[in-house]
Amino acid sequence: MLTPGRLFRRLRALLTTNQLDTELDDELRFHIEMEVAQRIRLGMDERSARASALRDFGGVSRHRDNARDARGVRPLEDFLQDVRIAARAMTRQRTHTAVAVLTLAIGIGATTALGAAVYRVLIAPYPYAHADRIVTVWQTDTRAPDRRVEVSPANFLDWKERSRSFDLLAAAEPFGMDWVGPEGPESFETALVTDDFFPVQGLRPLIGRAFLADDFRDAATPVVAMTETLWRTRFGADSALVGRTLILDSIPRVVVGVMPRDAMQPYGAELWAPKIFRPDERRARSGGYWTVAGRLAPGVTIDQAERDIAAIAAQLALEFPATNQSTGATVVTLRESIAGGARTPLLVLLGAVSFVLLIACVNVSNLQLAESLRRRRELAIRTAIGAGRSRLVRQLLTESLLLSAVGCAAGLGIAYAGIAAIRAFAPTGLWQLQRFSLDGTALLIASALAVVSALAIGIMPVAASARIPLAESLVAGARSGASAARRRLSRILVVSELALALVLLVGAGLMLRTLSLLGRMDRGFTAEGVLVTTVQAWGYYPTSAHRAEYARQATERLASVPGVAAAGMTSALPLAWPIGLERARVTIEGQSPVPGDDAPTMRVAAATPAYFETLRIPIEAGRGFQATDAAGSVPVALVNRAFVRRYFADRNPIGARVTFGFMSAPLAREIVGVVGDVRHEGLHADPAPGVFVPHAQAPTGAMHLVVRSAAGAPALLQRRVRAELTALNGAMPLSDQTTMEALVGNSLRERRFQLGLFGAFSATALLLAAIGIYGVMNRATQERRHEIGVRMAVGAHAGDVRWMVLRNGGVLAVSGIVAGSGIAMLLSRFMAGMLFGVTPIDPLTYAGAAGVLLATAVLAVLIPAWRASRVDPVRALRDE
Amino acid sequence: MITPGDRLQGTLDLLILRVLRQESTHGWGIAQQIQQISRDVLQVNQGSLYPALRRLEERGWITAAWGTSDNNRRARYYKLTAAGRKRLTDETASWQEFVLAVSRVLHTA
Numbered sequence: 001m002l003t004p005g006r007l008f009r010r011l012r013a014l015l016t017t018n019q020l021d022t023e024l025d026d027e028l029r030f031h032i033e034m035e036v037a038q039r040i041r042l043g044m045d046e047r048s049a050r051a052s053a054l055r056d057f058g059g060v061s062r063h064r065d066n067a068r069d070a071r072g073v074r075p076l077e078d079f080l081q082d083v084r085i086a087a088r089a090m091t092r093q094r095t096h097t098a099v100a101v102l103t104l105a106i107g108i109g110a111t112t113a114l115g116a117a118v119y120r121v122l123i124a125p126y127p128y129a130h131a132d133r134i135v136t137v138w139q140t141d142t143r144a145p146d147r148r149v150e151v152s153p154a155n156f157l158d159w160k161e162r163s164r165s166f167d168l169l170a171a172a173e174p175f176g177m178d179w180v181g182p183e184g185p186e187s188f189e190t191a192l193v194t195d196d197f198f199p200v201q202g203l204r205p206l207i208g209r210a211f212l213a214d215d216f217r218d219a220a221t222p223v224v225a226m227t228e229t230l231w232r233t234r235f236g237a238d239s240a241l242v243g244r245t246l247i248l249d250s251i252p253r254v255v256v257g258v259m260p261r262d263a264m265q266p267y268g269a270e271l272w273a274p275k276i277f278r279p280d281e282r283r284a285r286s287g288g289y290w291t292v293a294g295r296l297a298p299g300v301t302i303d304q305a306e307r308d309i310a311a312i313a314a315q316l317a318l319e320f321p322a323t324n325q326s327t328g329a330t331v332v333t334l335r336e337s338i339a340g341g342a343r344t345p346l347l348v349l350l351g352a353v354s355f356v357l358l359i360a361c362v363n364v365s366n367l368q369l370a371e372s373l374r375r376r377r378e379l380a381i382r383t384a385i386g387a388g389r390s391r392l393v394r395q396l397l398t399e400s401l402l403l404s405a406v407g408c409a410a411g412l413g414i415a416y417a418g419i420a421a422i423r424a425f426a427p428t429g430l431w432q433l434q435r436f437s438l439d440g441t442a443l444l445i446a447s448a449l450a451v452v453s454a455l456a457i458g459i460m461p462v463a464a465s466a467r468i469p470l471a472e473s474l475v476a477g478a479r480s481g482a483s484a485a486r487r488r489l490s491r492i493l494v495v496s497e498l499a500l501a502l503v504l505l506v507g508a509g510l511m512l513r514t515l516s517l518l519g520r521m522d523r524g525f526t527a528e529g530v531l532v533t534t535v536q537a538w539g540y541y542p543t544s545a546h547r548a549e550y551a552r553q554a555t556e557r558l559a560s561v562p563g564v565a566a567a568g569m570t571s572a573l574p575l576a577w578p579i580g581l582e583r584a585r586v587t588i589e590g591q592s593p594v595p596g597d598d599a600p601t602m603r604v605a606a607a608t609p610a611y612f613e614t615l616r617i618p619i620e621a622g623r624g625f626q627a628t629d630a631a632g633s634v635p636v637a638l639v640n641r642a643f644v645r646r647y648f649a650d651r652n653p654i655g656a657r658v659t660f661g662f663m664s665a666p667l668a669r670e671i672v673g674v675v676g677d678v679r680h681e682g683l684h685a686d687p688a689p690g691v692f693v694p695h696a697q698a699p700t701g702a703m704h705l706v707v708r709s710a711a712g713a714p715a716l717l718q719r720r721v722r723a724e725l726t727a728l729n730g731a732m733p734l735s736d737q738t739t740m741e742a743l744v745g746n747s748l749r750e751r752r753f754q755l756g757l758f759g760a761f762s763a764t765a766l767l768l769a770a771i772g773i774y775g776v777m778n779r780a781t782q783e784r785r786h787e788i789g790v791r792m793a794v795g796a797h798a799g800d801v802r803w804m805v806l807r808n809g810g811v812l813a814v815s816g817i818v819a820g821s822g823i824a825m826l827l828s829r830f831m832a833g834m835l836f837g838v839t840p841i842d843p844l845t846y847a848g849a850a851g852v853l854l855a856t857a858v859l860a861v862l863i864p865a866w867r868a869s870r871v872d873p874v875r876a877l878r879d880e
Numbered sequence: 881m882i883t884p885g886d887r888l889q890g891t892l893d894l895l896i897l898r899v900l901r902q903e904s905t906h907g908w909g910i911a912q913q914i915q916q917i918s919r920d921v922l923q924v925n926q927g928s929l930y931p932a933l934r935r936l937e938e939r940g941w942i943t944a945a946w947g948t949s950d951n952n953r954r955a956r957y958y959k960l961t962a963a964g965r966k967r968l969t970d971e972t973a974s975w976q977e978f979v980l981a982v983s984r985v986l987h988t989a
Contacts, residue, residue, distance in 0.1 A: 027907060027956045030949070031926060034908040037951065 078391065082398035089375070089399060090406075096371060097403070099771065100364045104407025104457075106764055107360030108449045109414025110353045115449075116415075116442040117422050118346050120432045121339045124441075127262040129202025133296040136337040137169070137309060139288050140328040141601070148330060148337075150288035152323075153281050155316060156194075159292075159329070162312045165305035169294035170196035173275060174267035176536050177224075177248040178733050181234070185733035187536065188230065188248070191269035192276075198225075200295050201264055206231075208242035208257030215256075215274040222253040223274065230270040231258045249539050261435070266291045285323040286585055286661075293334070306331040323585075342430055344833045345754055351827070352507055352761045355500045357449065359768045361456040362500075364403065366493045366772060370779055372396065372461035373486060393462050400458030401451075408450035415442060425753040460489070487780065491812060494772045498816025498853060499823060501769040504762035505849035506824040510835055511755040513845055517837040518748060524678035524687065525574060526616040527740035529565075531707050531714035533721055534579060534735035538701030544663070547699035548631060550729070555608050557724050558707050563717055565710040568611030569695060572603060573704040574680045575743040580702030584660040586691060588647050589668075602643075603680065603690040604662045606698045612675060614708045615740070622654045622673030629694040635669040636694060641677045643689035658691060663698040682747055684836045706740075714739045754834065766853065769816070770860040777809050777864040788868055789876025798869035805868045809861030816857075817850045824849075892932050894975055895922070897960060897968040900942060906955040907933060933958060941967050 032053050039049035090097045125131055138148035139155060151159075151171065160169045175190040191197075198210040206228055215223050224246070226235075235241050245252045253273070296305055313329035332340075416438045426433035541547040551569045558567035572582040584604040609625040612618075620641060629636050637658055644653050659668045677687035705725070709717050718737050725734055781788070788801055828840035838845065899905070899913045910933075911924040936942045941964030949955040960968070 026954065028926070028930065030906065030953060030955050031908045033953065034949075 078394070079398070082395050083402060085395060086399040086402045090402065093371065096367055100367055100403055100457075101407045101410060103360045103363050103768060103771075104404055104453055105410035105414055107357035107411070108404070108408050108446060108453060109411030110418055110761065110764075111350075111357045111449055112411060112415040112442055112446040113418030113422060114346070114350045114353045115445045116419065116439070117433065117436065118350050119441050119445070120436060121342055121346060121430055122335070124432065126334060127203075128200075130295060131334070133167075133298075134200060134334045135294055135296060135302060135305065136332050136334060137292040137294055138330050138332060138337075139313075140330050142326045142328040145328055145330070148332065151290045151292045152285045152288045153277070153290065154283050154285040155288070155313075155324070155327070155329075156290055156292055157282060158316055159309060159312055162315075163305075163308050165297060165300045165308040166294040167297045168196040168200045169292065170194050170200050171275070171290040171292045172197060172264075172266035172269070173290050174269075175273070177271055177273070178250075178536070178539060179246060179248050180731070185731060187733045187735065188270045189268045190224075190271040190273055191266045192274070193266075193272050194275050196294070197272070198259070198263075200293055201262075203260055203263055205257040206260045207239055208255070210257055210259070211272075211274050216276070218276060220274070220276070222251055223256045224248060224253045225257045225259055225272045226255055227263065227265060227270050227272075228258055228261045264293070285320055287581060287583060289581065302331055302333065339430060339432075342427065344831070345750070348507070348831045348834060349754065349757055349761075351830075352504055352758060355504055356761050356765050356768075357453070359497050359500050359765050359772075361453050362493050362497050363768045363772045364453075365457040365460040366490050366775060368400065368403075368457055368461045369486065369490055369493075370775070396461050397454065397458045400461075401454040404450045404454040404457065407453070408446050411450075412438065412443075412446055415446060425749070427750055460493075487783075490776050490779075494769075494776045494812055495815045495819060497765075497769045497772045498813055498857065499820035501762065501765040502817055502820025502849055502853050503824045503827060504758070504765045505852055506820075506828060506846055507831060508755065508758040508762040509845035509849050510828060510831065510838055510840065510842060511751070511758050513838045513842065514834070514836045515748065515751055515755055518683045518751070521679065521683050523574070523683065523744070524617060524676050525740070527744045529709045529712040529714055530615060530740035531709065531717050531721060531737060532573065532576070532740060532743070533705045533707075533725065533737050534576075535703050535705065535725070535732060536579070536701055537703060537732065540729060540732045541701065544699040545631065547701050548696045551608055551695050551699065551703060554703075554705055554725060554728055555610060557728060558705060558721060559610065561707070561717065561720050561724055563710055563720070565708045566610050566614040567705070567707040568608045568614040569703050569705050570605050570607040570611050571695070571700045571702050571704070572605035572680070573706070573743070574615075574678050575682065575740075575747045576704065579704070580700055581662075584662050584691075587659040587666075589657045589659070600689070603688065604660060605690070605692050606663070606695040606700050607692050608695050611706065614706050615678075616708075617678060618676040620674045620676055621652065622671070624673055624675075625692075625694045630696045631699075633697075635667055635697055636672045637669040638673045638675050638692040639671055640675050640687065640690045640692075642687045643691065644674055646689050660691070662693060663700055669693065669697075683744070714741075751834070766856055769853070770856050773809060773812055773857050774860040774863065776812070777805060777861050778867070780808070781805055781864045781868040784868075785871055785876045788871045789873040792871065792873040801871070802865040802869045805865035806858065806861055809857060809865070810854075813854050813857035817853055820853070821846055821850070890971065891975070892924070892928060893936060894968070894971045895924075896929075896932060896936060896958075897941065897964055897971065900958055900960040901965065901968060904957050904959040906947075906949060906957055908955075910958070936964070940964075 032050075035053035036046070036049045039053060040046055044052065126134070128134055137151070137159065139151050140146075140148060153171075156169075156171050160166075163169070171194045173192040175192045176187045177190045178185055178187050180186075193211075195211065195213060195216050205225070208225075210225060211223065214220055226241075231237060231241065241255055242257060243254065245254050247253075248271070259272070296302070309329045309331055313324070313327060317324045317327060419436055419438055419442065423433055423436045426436070537547055537550055541550050555567045555569050558564060561567075571580055572578065582603055582605060583601050585601050586604070607625065609627060609629075612624050619638075622638075624638065625636070639653060639658070644650060647653075648656070653671045653674065656671050657668045658671060659666050661667065675692065679685060679687060680690070681688075705721075707714070707717060707721060722734060722737070792798075792801065824846065825841050832840050895914050896910055899910050899917075902913075905913070907926075907929055911926070911929055914922050914924050933942070933944075937944055937958075941961055942958045943961055944956050944958050946954060947957040
């Protein structure tokens with residue numbers, strides 16, 4: 001029954017727990033003193049009297065434990081009590097708890113987000129039937145076999161016919177289909193696929209059907225299949241759409257089915273259509289534009305398939321030396337072809353973030369260690385009133401578990417935000433991350449991390465508590481023994497924190513150097529002020545003459561728009577995705593012989609005369625294109641500086657002839673000028689040899705229309721450019737407009753994101769390490785108050801004391817820097833693939849990282865140093 | 881119903897209350913008294929004694945105050961309250977009833 005008096009006493013007990021603990025402590029001490037006195041009276045000497053009294057006293061707990069064990073519900077009851085005690089300890093030490101929980105939340109949250117991303121991209125099985133047997137097959141250039149290139153139709157057909165390693169082999173070709181919807185004309189990315197394409201994946205259509213053999217006949221009714229995403233976003237998830245006819249690319253096509261989200265979307269396709277071969281396409285061997293995927297026959301290994309396909313490629317090289325002389329082939333797992341490029345950055349970032357978690361655990365462990373020593377007397381009392389040693393260990397572990405559970409719960413919020421960021425910044429090729437969310441896997445990872453963290457942070461206090469002679473600490477008061485060992489341990493922990501933080505700082509520094517080098521890289525063109533509008537004019541301008549005329553008119557009209565300084569057109573824009581064929585095999589007359597490289601494949605682009613001026617690509621020798629370079633006149637070409645360097649040993653190439661087929665049968669063209677090199681494929685890629693032809697002489701329908709703003713503000717021109725082009729042709733869809741600066745930004749986007757993550761991780765690590773070193777130095781100066789008092793009493797100045805503390809902190813920081821540099825040198829080579837222009841052991845980066853860490857450590861130690869110098873010797877000595 | 885556990889715990893409570901009816905004393909004194917009066921048959925664990933004292937105090941049957949012991953040390957002295965006195969009477973009756981019951985069973989069986 002809860003009488004008012006009882007209620008009061010209970011409340012008092014709750015509110016004055018500490019005082020009651022102290023009273024109990026005093027009372028027990030009195031008891032032991034009385035025992036000792038009695039034993040002395042009975043004839044023992046004081047030493048053995050005390051020892052035997054303590055021994056008997058210590059024995060108490062076991063009897064009591066045994067009595068309670070008999071009750072049966074013990075484990076659960078104990079656990080609940082542990083949780084209660086832990087919760088009480090946590091609420092009592094609010095600051096301590098808040099720091100620990102926040103620290104763990106950051107560590108667990110960030111690691112969960114990246115761990116889940118790694119699982120999704122690198123581990124989670126693909127949702128296809130026999131996913132482990134699905135591979136991709138590529139052509140290689142035997143002179144540079146590491147580079148995988150797309151496959152030509154004739155090679156694909158021969159592979160398929162001659163190879164015995166595959167059940168199924170399918171190809172996909174990039175295509176675009178225009179559609180006039182309620183909001184005007186637009187263009188859908190499309191993949192033209194061969195008959196095995198859907199069988200390879202083994203997916204059931206969401207509605208309708210996949211393609212049938214009949215759909216691939218030359219005279220078949222045109223059909224398409226649609227992605228679930230397009231069906232939902234553009235066609236309102238209308239199931240009546242299947243069977244209906246859409247006018248796509250001016251041709252009526254029947255929608256036969258909608259495929260589920262997981263279906264492969266080569267080239268970002270929103271639609272799939274059966275591949276109907278163009279005349280002679282079955283014999284086209286020179287240019288590759290297909291992506292090939294296949295399913296291995298049961299029991300065939302990837303190595304066997306690779307040998308099989310390489311042998312076929314070798315046969316083809318003998319049979320068709322003109323085109324296949326240096327063409328090899330290779331087989332790659334589906335995962336490697338999708339996620340191969342993401343593996344290194346993902347694993348490096350996961351490594352970095354687990355360092356943050358590690359530092360977080362070390363930090364909390366150190367906090368707990370200090371806390372458990374402060375609570376030594378509480379633990380001793382608990383033993384005195386009947387808790388066994390194992391019970392205390394469980395108690396401490398329960399506290400760690402509770403701490404990390406709360407940290408984990410808070411960490412889920414951080415993981416949620418992290419996952420959203422990863423989803424937003426993921427490269428488009430990694431479609432597994434498009435629907436990335438805080439799912440069961442993430443929760444599982446978070447819980448596992450919470451348990452591991454709990455053990456990691458609990459182990460130190462437990463180890464320390466095992467070394468405390470409990471009964472003695474009751475008798476002798478709080479300030480004895482074991483603390484030197486504890487101090488050493490906690491210094492080691494802080495040095496390891498600093499070392500790990502340094503490793504992350506080095507990583508972030510290397511990324512920062514890479515990005516700044518890339519940003520300052522001479523691109524070969526001026527991106528600022530250029531607006532890009534892309535069109536595919538094929539269907540609207542069916543003949544070469546039409547397309548040439550369209551490009552001429554469009555660029556002329558755009559050039560006359562007020563605010564436009566120059567306007568041009570190219571079929572291949574630097575840093576942009578390819579929109580059409582942009583490579584050809586080029587035979588060069590009058591070149592310096594390059595062994596084994598007599599007819600190299602290189603980039604070929606069509607351009608109008610003003611293109612070079614618009615992008616400010618310099619004409620370095622000879623002349624640029626002119627309006628007189630028309631269909632009927634002498635075929636001409638421009639080459640870039642890299643071309644001249646490689647094939648003309650920097651001699652003058654003007655007047656020499658290059659022969660290649662581009663929008664025509666192979667044709668000899670006269671080199672009339674040399675243009676500057678452009679970083680076309682990425683700011684990190686050295687310029688490769690390339691050739692330009694006048695658009696009028698090679699009128700492709702794939703066009704990037706570029707305009708340079710006189711005022712340097714391309715976005716303002718957007719509407720006018722659009723209006724001008726619509727006035728010229730209202731039916732043809734315009735792609736989304738972009739700027740060259742945006743393309744430059746995009747090319748750095750992934751690295752920026754990686755740097756952002758690395759920066760955030762290392763900043764967190766630095767902050768945690770600063771808290772760590774601050775805490776250790778602060779405790780050290782408190783414990784040494786007496787010593788400092790003595791020093792000051794015998795004449796040390798405040799400055800001497802400050803310097804002493806700073807020096808001690810500095811020793812920790814320098815030890816951390818030395819250890820961290822060693823670890824960084826071992827680990828940084830794993831990120832070599834993410835770096836550019838800087839080696840993984842770049843001295844400048846290491847020095848910078850060390851400087852930042854040292855400065856932070858000194859800042860963190862300044863407060864304890866200042867406090868130490870303010871010690872009042874008289875008071876410090878009296879307190880002792 | 882009374883379980884053996886309750887009964888044993890109750891027994892220690894009863895003994896403490898009984899000692900304190902005679903004189904107010906500290907924990908060590910209580911343990912000594914019980915041991916002496918029972919002629920060393922009953923030995924009180926310190927590990928049971930102090931929790932029991934806390935329990936009795938919380939229920940309001942005894943009160944505690946700091947005082948000075950015979951040998952001039954600070955000690956916590958326990959004193960029986962009126963409620964404790966009544967409790968002792970009730971418990972003694974119930975204990976005797978219990979002993980009687982047990983001995984009846986032992987004699988007839």
